[in-house]
Amino acid sequence: MPLSHDQITRFLKSVHPYDALPTDALDELAKSIEVWEVDADHPVYELGHAMPGVFVIYEGQIEITDENGVVVSHLGLRNSFGERGLLKDGKAATKARTHTPSVLIVLQPDLVRELIDAHDVVSKFFNRARAPRATQQSLATSRIDTLMARDPATCAPDTTVQQAAQLMRDRGISSICITEGDSLFGIATVRDLSGKIVADALPPSTPINQIMTREPVTLSPADIGSDVLHAMMERNIGHIPITEGGRLVGMVTQTDLTHYQAVNSAELVRRIARAENAAEMALVTAEIPQLLVQLVAGGNRHEVVTRLITDIADTATRRLLTLAVTKLGPPPVPYLWLACGSQGRQEQTGVSDQDNCLMLDDSVTDQDMAYFVELAKFVSDGLDACGYFYCPGDMMATNPRWCQPVRVWRDYFKGWIAKPNPEAQMLASVMFDLRPIGGSYELFTELQVETLANASANSIFVAHMISNSLKHTPPLGLLRGFATIRSGEHRNTLDLKHNGVVPVVDLARIYSLQGQLPEANTRARLSAAEAAGVVSASGARDLLDAYDLIAETRLEHQVKQVKSGNPPDNYMPPTSLSDFERSHLRDAFVVVKTMQSAVGHGKGMLG
CATH class of the missing domain: 1.20.120 (Four Helix Bundle (Hemerythrin (Met), subunit A))
Structure with a gap:
């Protein structure tokens, strides 16, 4: 579809950072870009190849996969991609492929660099693409209160080394703080036990205060990671108690630092995409609260934080769909798993249940439905195990009402629009937030366009939806x-x-x-x-x-x-x-x- 200059200009006005450009600069930009029309299931660029530029999706859907062929993102209207590879070394770090016929606006490399040099707003945007704030907020610059383990193990000065060792063993830790009340007297580590008790053949009844390090180096929660790193390197220690107003409030160890560096959205996505079952995924999703802390501490905007957290839920869903098909065999007809609610809007935080549904090809038979009942149960049970709990309102694909052929979904939307009673308003509010997650995306595309047109044309329905909102x-x-x-x-x-x-x-x-x-x-x-x-x-x-x-x-x-x-x-x-x-x-x-x-x-x- 050829795009006119005015169409390109209007479109760019709705995409950041181009929406902040002066009118004349935007006009010149619109004249300088290329427009690509790409068929479905066609590569946009290949891993390791030279990046042709930065892409903005005018129409269609793009699938991004990593070097292992794992899907890391599905992109749609107004999403941009390609910045990271272009600005890093000019080569693609991922593979981009069209999921549907797509129209892409392409900013060639030289044009991107000119924009970065000429406009601060563009420079800031692409600098974030080159080095996201979550990366810039590195271990060295993160506050200690985002790194430390809370509720550190403590014991009294007269505790025996055997009792202290048992406590460390039971809690799976390598150090213990010696305190009276909230006051810190010292610290003892596994190295102290081996170097001072075992090596010197001291009895297990030796009081811990005889081998502890007195007046250990401490830091406060407001200090930063570089303070921890420097103190550990300078003094050759691996444990630092954290105190506030003289009161022990936490502990930072070398293990905590390693764990902090390992917890990022891409790493969680990678581990989930390779998990063999829901139990393995649950170990990963249990780290989402810590990821939330780090993303916010890193200065990321809320829409970035919620998008990254939602990407983890999307990956878990797609992985469970893959495992379900492995267990149940190929689906008898094409299907599409969709999310609604906060996952559908890509706005998940640290608190999320699951809201989802299944759309099936109209060729599905009554006999085929048994397969999708099993698939829905497998995926929903897996999501529940991962902490995405069952929807209290039963808005899930396990509910037969929300596992139907496209023709039934079409009737649902037509009925809600034609007779907007309270239940219809509530259901429409949920279902207008649908977003495809896995399966045959084309099952939804036409229905979405048709439904939006019908809904907007019905003034009574819109009025009821306004009232409901x-x-x-x-x-x-x-x-x-x-x-x-x-x-x-x-x-x-x-x-x-x-x-x-x-x-x-x-x-x-x-x-x-x-x-x-x-x-x-x-x-x-x-x-x-x-x-x-x-x-x-x-x-x-x-x-x-x-x-x-x-x-x-x-x-x-x-x-x-x-x-x-x-x-x-x-x-x-x-x-x-x-x-x-x-x-x-x-x-x-x-x-x-x-x-x-x-x-x-x-x-x-x-x-």
Whole structure:
């Protein structure tokens, strides 16, 4: 499909960083790029070959695989790829292949370099591609409170070395701190036991304080990883107690440093993609809370953090599908596994259940259905074992209602649009966030286009969806205060999910319906809605800023919980914020409320 200059310009206005370029620069850019039309299942570039440039997807879907042929990402509209290889050494570190017929905008290498030299916003964007902030926030520059093990093992000074050794053995650790109350007196390690007890033939009844290292080197949680590295190298030690105000609060060992360096999203994806069963995957997904801590500590934006965490869930799902087919044999007809909810929107945090469904080719027979019942159970059980717990509302492929041929799904959407009763509104809200994960993607493509067109054309349905979206409201009280939860176990807290991010998620879904926009991700929907003229530039920017602040606050709250040894949730006491933070969070909620009011009163988003 040949693209006009105006089409390219309008499109680039919806893609960062090109949306921030001056008008004349954007116009020149549109004249300088190439447009590739690539058939389905065709390579875009091969591993190790020279990179032809940076790609932006105008239409279609792209599959990225690593050197082992493992799928590391599925990309769609407005996603870009190729930056890393181009800017690193000019050679492809991955393989890109079209999943569907695709139209790609290509910025040749020289053009990319010219843009980097001429425009700071482009330079910053591609510098992140060259060395992502998560990588820049290396071990050496990470705060110790993201590295240390909490609740270190302790014993009293008169504890025998045998008792101390037994405690270390039982906990699988190599050091123990000697304390009285919260005060640290010394530290003893496995090396002390071998070098001072075994080597000198001292009795097991020897008090630990006779062999401990007195007044050991300590650091504080606010110090950084380089302080640990330098202290260990200078003094030839492998254990450093962490104290705060004289109180023992943690321990950092060489093992902790190694583990920290090993925990990154790519490594977790690699291990899951090679797992032989759900139990092996569960060992990997158990590291997601620590990954969340590191990604946030690394200064990554919330949409990057949630995308990387969602990629892990996607990989687990695809791996389970592969294992299911290995166990059950080839599927009798083409199928497509889709995710909805936060996974569908690529917005998973440290707290996620599973929401999914199966679309089957219309040639499926009643006899074939038994295969997909088994496949759905295998995958959903595996996801549950990995910590993606069963959906309380049973929005899963294991529910026969959500494991159906495409023709039944088409009838579902038509029925919800034609008769938008409360259940239809709820189901439509969930199912409009569908995103293909594994299988035959073409089963969904036509249905999605058709459904968006039908939904946007039905003003009554849109009105009902707007009404449904306003059920989740920001937690605003009187006199510039917050309306916290009044009773129950979460009393006096803010629900940063249902009253925080969900109102923005719902607004973005309404905009996508009105503009027939295929994006599922909330931030992508808001940007696309602005580019399509569904919402004004000022309204979109205000809402994006508000959403960013709310989502960042939610992630930071979850990180604090993980660092405190607690499971992450969405319930934050506003008293945990400073006055400055509370003021800005309330302003963000006001923006959301204002945009809800505009939609609720039918005042068009362009006003």
